Amino acid sequence: xxxxxxxxxxxxxxxxxxxxxxxxxxxxxxxxxxxxxxxxxxxxxxxxxxxxxxxxxxxxxxxxxxxxxxxxxxxxxxxxxxxxxxxxxxxxxxxxxxxxxxxxxxxxxxxxxxxxxxxxxxxxxxxxxxxxxxxxxxxxxxxxxxxxxxxxxxxxxxxxxxxxxxxxxxxxxxxxxxxxxxxxxxxxxxxxxxxxxxxxxxxxxxxxxxxxxxxxxxxxxxxxxxxxxxxxxxxxxxxxxxxxxxxxxxxxxxxxxxxxxxxxxxxxxxxxxxxxxxxxxxxxxxxxxxxxxxxx
Numbered sequence: 001x002x003x004x005x006x007x008x009x010x011x012x013x014x015x016x017x018x019x020x021x022x023x024x025x026x027x028x029x030x031x032x033x034x035x036x037x038x039x040x041x042x043x044x045x046x047x048x049x050x051x052x053x054x055x056x057x058x059x060x061x062x063x064x065x066x067x068x069x070x071x072x073x074x075x076x077x078x079x080x081x082x083x084x085x086x087x088x089x090x091x092x093x094x095x096x097x098x099x100x101x102x103x104x105x106x107x108x109x110x111x112x113x114x115x116x117x118x119x120x121x122x123x124x125x126x127x128x129x130x131x132x133x134x135x136x137x138x139x140x141x142x143x144x145x146x147x148x149x150x151x152x153x154x155x156x157x158x159x160x161x162x163x164x165x166x167x168x169x170x171x172x173x174x175x176x177x178x179x180x181x182x183x184x185x186x187x188x189x190x191x192x193x194x195x196x197x198x199x200x201x202x203x204x205x206x207x208x209x210x211x212x213x214x215x216x217x218x219x220x221x222x223x224x225x226x227x228x229x230x231x232x233x234x235x236x237x238x239x240x241x242x243x244x245x246x247x248x249x250x251x252x253x254x255x256x257x258x259x260x261x262x263x264x265x266x267x268x269x270x271x272x273x274x275x276x277x278x279x280x281x282x283x284x285x286x287x288x289x290x291x292x293x294x295x296x
Contacts, residue, residue, distance in 0.1 A: 081219035083123050084143055086116040088217035099212020101150070101296050103157050110154055117147055117174075135220040138194060142218045145186050145203045148174055150213075152183070153206050153294070161292045162206045197260045197270065198227040200253050201234040208291040209240060209251065232274045240288070243277045247284045255287050 090113060094106040106113070120140065132140075152168060153159070162168050169187075172180035191199045201211040202218060211234045218226050234251075235241050242249040254267050261270040268279050 081221055083119055084139070084217035084219055086112060086119065087143055087147055090116070091213070091215045091217060095213050095215035097215060099214070099295060101153075101206070101213055101294075103150075103153055103294075103296055106150065107154050107157060110151075113147060113151060113154070117144075117151070120144060120147075133220065134194065134196075135223045138191070138196060138199065139218045139220045139223050141186060141191055142199060142202045145183060145191065146213060148183060148186070149204055149206055159294065161294055163292050192257070192260060195263065196227070197257075197263065198231045200257055200260065201230045202227060204295070206295050208293045208295055209288070210295065211240075211253075213295065228274070235271060235274050236276050242288070243271070243275055243279060245277060245280050245283065248279060249286045249288050252287045252290050 090106070090109060094102045094109075096102075120143075149162075152165065152171060152173065153162065155173070156165050159165065165171070169184040170182050172182050174181055187203065191203065202214070204210050204213045206213075211230060214226070214230060216226075235243070240251050248268075248271070250267075250271070254261060258267060261267045264270075266281075267285075268281055268283060272279055
């Protein structure tokens, strides 16, 4: 039933957009021309999804989801989590609690993944982005990044590593408004510019040494808790970080993005906010080898 609602919602928004011109409004703290993420499905799949969507009749109100200038919409915060329900269902079905992804079964439902990406596009292309809170914006882009990463793997599966794909983070498979974007753009030009270092433990690179793909979608109403839990879980996983009072052997994520973790001190200050161990400021530091094998 949830899928029928979202397919119907997509149809409703398509009908609306046919009758009016939507002005793209940039996200706060992001480049001035950023519109919306949308995957570019194969033509045959796109036709099938469009046909299926057009056969569904919309039975509930959608303006409260897309028009945040409506005062009533602010009283229904939970509605802002609902667009991610389809993604959440896919994660629950194809991702284990340990973060292992069953790409074989995920591939059998690629149509639903594309539908989720289309729903995100439709919702946010009809939303005044400047009215979005940081939580709503972060939840959208984190989920989008992870969904597009899974889409990238499925386009090339079976593979042993994301690095088997030529320049995987530079592939422009997804369209943002009138512009083609890649995963690198979303990570470096959007998410990292939002001054939230914990995003590094929420977005995934489909690899063993990356933070695990959470099997629940990120939502605005739960974002703070989700980011904190994901950070603690990653830091205190001995396979990804080895922490003690006087010595730390940590993920190369802290080397590659070191400046992101120095907003309120140094890397050790950041670690001590979420670590189970109280690390000395004089602790010896080294970095672990990175395992790029697929996270399946």
